[in-house]
Amino acid sequence: MKKVNIILFGVGNVGSTLIDQFLKIRSRWTAESGIRLNIPVIANSGKALFMPKGIGENWKEDFDKNAEAYKLEDILEFSQKHQLENPVAIDATVSKDLVLDYPKLVQNGFHLVAANKVANTLSDEFYYGLRRELEKHKKHFYYETNVGAGLPIVQTVQGLHQAGEKVIRIRGVFSGSLSFIFNTFSESEGEFSEVLKQAGDLGYTEPDAREDLSGNDVGRKLLILARELQLKKEFKEVKIQSLIPEKLNGKTSTEDFQNRISELDEIFEKRKKNQKKNHVLRYVGELKVGRGSLEAKLISAPRESALGQIKGADNIFEIYTESYGEQPLVIQGAGAGAAVTARGVVCDVLKLSQRLN
Numbered sequence: 001m002k003k004v005n006i007i008l009f010g011v012g013n014v015g016s017t018l019i020d021q022f023l024k025i026r027s028r029w030t031a032e033s034g035i036r037l038n039i040p041v042i043a044n045s046g047k048a049l050f051m052p053k054g055i056g057e058n059w060k061e062d063f064d065k066n067a068e069a070y071k072l073e074d075i076l077e078f079s080q081k082h083q084l085e086n087p088v089a090i091d092a093t094v095s096k097d098l099v100l101d102y103p104k105l106v107q108n109g110f111h112l113v114a115a116n117k118v119a120n121t122l123s124d125e126f127y128y129g130l131r132r133e134l135e136k137h138k139k140h141f142y143y144e145t146n147v148g149a150g151l152p153i154v155q156t157v158q159g160l161h162q163a164g165e166k167v168i169r170i171r172g173v174f175s176g177s178l179s180f181i182f183n184t185f186s187e188s189e190g191e192f193s194e195v196l197k198q199a200g201d202l203g204y205t206e207p208d209a210r211e212d213l214s215g216n217d218v219g220r221k222l223l224i225l226a227r228e229l230q231l232k233k234e235f236k237e238v239k240i241q242s243l244i245p246e247k248l249n250g251k252t253s254t255e256d257f258q259n260r261i262s263e264l265d266e267i268f269e270k271r272k273k274n275q276k277k278n279h280v281l282r283y284v285g286e287l288k289v290g291r292g293s294l295e296a297k298l299i300s301a302p303r304e305s306a307l308g309q310i311k312g313a314d315n316i317f318e319i320y321t322e323s324y325g326e327q328p329l330v331i332q333g334a335g336a337g338a339a340v341t342a343r344g345v346v347c348d349v350l351k352l353s354q355r356l357n
């Protein structure tokens, strides 16, 4: 029997769904794959719940009653003291501070699985430094949900590249929240701000929706894919069209922004009206590998086109390669939401566990 110990950072939208999915699947993993999954630590930004034998169905009550203030060192000590086999740190936060601690986690024997995109979008120096550290300590890092949530994008791009296939261009709708927003807004009479709020309530936006509206989240996904193709790029090199007017950006707090989102209504109503007939708004990302160009922008696309026909919070990725020629390899499906994202993390943990002794 192979034991795998999960240390979960982030018990928000994705993290709490992930716990529920783990609790449901783990007896099947034990029976079918010989993997015994234990979740001895779960933490938010201020508190952690330590349970050496692992959390169970009542984890929310246990967390509320028994979680305590902690530092990363407390988790490292706990892992040593209880000699946790195969510890895996899962990052379901948006924290940069936690990411800066990844090398320390790896040095202390942890494998990494991240929904958080920050580690793969910091400087080139951090990106390759972390990979050197992982190699040195023979640890693994999975992050499939960084692009397309539960869709198999990262593994497909990695697989094509490693197999020697020349990837020429990747284009599509990379944001689940912006997809939902424009798919809904283009077809309804409702105000833009109402649709934006709905996207937040459905768990599609980042904790601060401006990360989506600014195009930064799409910019990050482009950079992550570019780096998989060994392009040496930094985030500042991604050309990004922000959808947030200056007055709502910068020094405005998240709360202020939330209170003022109706100021976006007129702007987007105009954009919707100023389109050709049977056209819809789509926020697209495009990576041209040969030119090394990465761009995220709002376009008006024919309703019947591949980009125009997507629904709900769908992402669509068109991957143009030498062998596929003019007809791209297309991956499409829900690109945001707690259930699909958590399932993507579960898949990562399963793949990682299968590689362990």
Ligand SMILES: NC(=O)C1=CN([C@@H]2O[C@H](COP(=O)(O)OP(=O)(O)OC[C@H]3O[C@@H](n4cnc5c(N)ncnc54)[C@H](OP(=O)(O)O)[C@@H]3O)[C@@H](O)[C@H]2O)C=CC1
Binding pocket: 009, 010, 011, 012, 013, 014, 015, 043, 044, 045, 046, 091, 092, 093, 094, 095, 097, 098, 115, 116, 117, 145, 146, 149, 176, 203, 204, 205, 206, 207, 335, 336, 337, 338, 341
């Ligand atoms: N929603 C989606 O569809 C997708 C999300 N993702 C990524 O998943 C991640 C989580 O998103 P989501 O669940 O929606 O976010 P939430 O805001 O719902 O949850 C974030 C959680 O992280 C915790 N947290 C913040 N900082 C730290 C820290 N330093 N240490 C430990 N915990 C911390 C928060 O705790 P507290 O409450 O104390 O602040 C909270 O529990 C994000 O990186 C997002 O980009 C990726 C793909 C799709």
Ligand SMILES: N[C@@H](CC=O)C(=O)O
Binding pocket: 145, 146, 148, 149, 174, 175, 176, 177, 178, 204, 205, 206, 212, 217, 335, 336, 337
């Ligand atoms: N906020 C993101 C969530 C997934 O990465 C998005 O809208 O795509």
